[in-house]
Amino acid sequence: MTEAAVPTRIASAMKEAGLAAFVALVLAMPMVGLYTVDEGGVLVVRTRFDWVLIGVLVVFAGRLAMAYWPATLRIPARRDAAHVAADGHFNILKFLGIAAISLAVLLPVLPVTDRYVIDVATTVLIYVMLGWGLNIVVGLAGLLDLGYVAFYAVGAYSFALLARNFGLNFWECLPLAGALAALCGILLGFPVLRLRGDYLAIVTLGFGEMIRIVLINWQSFTGGPNGLTSIPRPSFFGLPFTRNPEEGETAFHQFFGLEFAPYHRLAFLYYLILALALVTNAFTMRIRRLPIGRAWEALREDEIACRALGINPTNTKLTAFAIGAMFGGFAGSFFAARQGFISPESFTFIESAMILAVVVLGGMGSQIGVVLAATLLVVLPELGREFAEFRMVLFGAAMIAIMIWRPHGLLARRDPSIVLPPARRGAA
Numbered sequence: 001m002t003e004a005a006v007p008t009r010i011a012s013a014m015k016e017a018g019l020a021a022f023v024a025l026v027l028a029m030p031m032v033g034l035y036t037v038d039e040g041g042v043l044v045v046r047t048r049f050d051w052v053l054i055g056v057l058v059v060f061a062g063r064l065a066m067a068y069w070p071a072t073l074r075i076p077a078r079r080d081a082a083h084v085a086a087d088g089h090f091n092i093l094k095f096l097g098i099a100a101i102s103l104a105v106l107l108p109v110l111p112v113t114d115r116y117v118i119d120v121a122t123t124v125l126i127y128v129m130l131g132w133g134l135n136i137v138v139g140l141a142g143l144l145d146l147g148y149v150a151f152y153a154v155g156a157y158s159f160a161l162l163a164r165n166f167g168l169n170f171w172e173c174l175p176l177a178g179a180l181a182a183l184c185g186i187l188l189g190f191p192v193l194r195l196r197g198d199y200l201a202i203v204t205l206g207f208g209e210m211i212r213i214v215l216i217n218w219q220s221f222t223g224g225p226n227g228l229t230s231i232p233r234p235s236f237f238g239l240p241f242t243r244n245p246e247e248g249e250t251a252f253h254q255f256f257g258l259e260f261a262p263y264h265r266l267a268f269l270y271y272l273i274l275a276l277a278l279v280t281n282a283f284t285m286r287i288r289r290l291p292i293g294r295a296w297e298a299l300r301e302d303e304i305a306c307r308a309l310g311i312n313p314t315n316t317k318l319t320a321f322a323i324g325a326m327f328g329g330f331a332g333s334f335f336a337a338r339q340g341f342i343s344p345e346s347f348t349f350i351e352s353a354m355i356l357a358v359v360v361l362g363g364m365g366s367q368i369g370v371v372l373a374a375t376l377l378v379v380l381p382e383l384g385r386e387f388a389e390f391r392m393v394l395f396g397a398a399m400i401a402i403m404i405w406r407p408h409g410l411l412a413r414r415d416p417s418i419v420l421p422p423a424r425r426g427a428a
Helices: 005-031 049-068 089-109 115-140 149-166 170-192 197-217 263-288 291-301 303-308 313-339 349-362 367-405
Strands: 034-039 042-047
Touching: 005 034, 005 049, 089 115, 089 263, 089 367, 115 263, 115 291, 115 313, 115 349, 115 367, 149 170, 149 197, 149 313, 149 349, 170 197, 170 313, 197 349, 263 291, 263 313, 263 367, 291 303, 291 313, 303 313, 349 367
Parallel strands: none
Antiparallel strands: 034 042
16 A cells, blocks of 8 residues: 555545444434433433443444454455365364364253353253254255244244143154144245245245234134243153152152252253254254255355256245244244243244344354354343343444454355365376
8 A cells, every 4th residue: 555545544434433423423312321310200311421422432443443454354254165175174163063062961060050051051052953944044045034933933832732732742742843833934935936135035024923913813822912821841751840740740850869959950951952953953964965955055056057957946945944944843842841931022023133143143054153153142142231221232232343353154164065076187
């Protein structure tokens, strides 16, 4: 860069930073700078302009850094796929995956683990499973789905209704809930076969809202806004986790000669969702290498080329929607069994956005990236509880920082399903 260009670049960066700071000032003044206090039954307006000033300065400094040093804030997102198998990056990821699984298996028995840690870890695994399910649709097949929470809700309500009305246990309800969610995925897939991009996203968003509205208004079947209560809890091969079991039953702690502790049920639920998540990952990694998995990736890259190669886009899209929805139904079944109560408020658009954020932040098509993103999106708000009303502000700022640092996701590499061996010397 020449010396004459430096002042121009500085002036341009200062202009962008000043504009961003002005927008921050306009937005923060009414929302942060003013607040009301109840004094003797009268609302009094108070000010905190010092907070506004700090926020504006932070925005100015951050935007100035982004504008003046853009190259230093980003890391190259990917390298040529032909060299994936030639370096040791795959071995590092494999080692990290094995270490993460080992830590997850040992987590409940570690001395530093308590109920809170297990609850947070269970929530992380639920979002990991949902992220892996949506990753099939968005990351592998390239179909933008904003209504994935609908399949999550179908699985949860299917489990609750089957368990309450027919007396089925968790393992009997689980495949049925997954099948019903997959059926809903196929029903969604048929009307949107010709849609792409934004139009597909709008239709899937509408589908998710339709399911939520049906759950709210069909009171005789779904309980309406009040939801469904008294959902049976899963047991350990017929051994309930209760202090005083019913006559003729043997509780978990009685069978193993242990003192009753609520922690046993929490640890069991944690291992249950861990097993479901690992099965989901193994299934996804296996199906990626099958013809249907390669057809998803081909559809993601170029649908016209798929048709030219004889791939049926209709069947390819429907299988992606169905299999992704099935895993959403499995996660919904576990959610209902864990909570013991479900309502439409648990399946709003915010949940769909959260699941999509897990896939996008992790890197579309990346299994390990989904794990990292789910951990960040669940743990960061927990760490920010001490900041009270600024908790979600910090959470949003962290998400923006991640997307600036890694625009294509934490792990944006799309490992090819098949890597061709290097050509031999002298080959024709």
